[in-house]
Amino acid sequence: MSHEGIRFVSAEDQSRIEAAQKPLTRTAMTPAKVRVLITEGKGLEIDWQDGHKSAWDFKWLRNACPCATCIDERSKEGRIAGQPKAAKGDLLPMYTPPARPASAQAVGRYAIQLNWQDGHSAGIYSWEYLRRHCRCGECELAATRLTGAPN
Structure with a gap:
């Protein structure tokens, strides 16, 4: 009997999964203002309708691409959203x-799509995905307290 495809989840990972699945209010997932700072090379900033403010740098966003290919690659490598690939030790750096997008556009009323300069454009970052991966100090602290690991 093959056990291929069966994955065991640690208690820490289970806590993180449960925290990520808690319901968010509509205002918590609805942006009041979105800024994609391509020219400045900074990243994405969102002011949410519930008054919260979030910001992500482009490096984190590229490493957290929510497309199926990137999720599968991260899963196989044991990385979480936003975590970069491990550097190969046998090669010179x-x-x-x-990471920088060439352009960005709204996808309906639920997401933003970033078209990266490396040619990748399959990821659609939903407002819910972005809010659940908020990088602000308050959310990072809450995630650390809840799971023992940063968001």
């Missing part, structure tokens, strides 16, 4: 330009 090569210069890679910083």
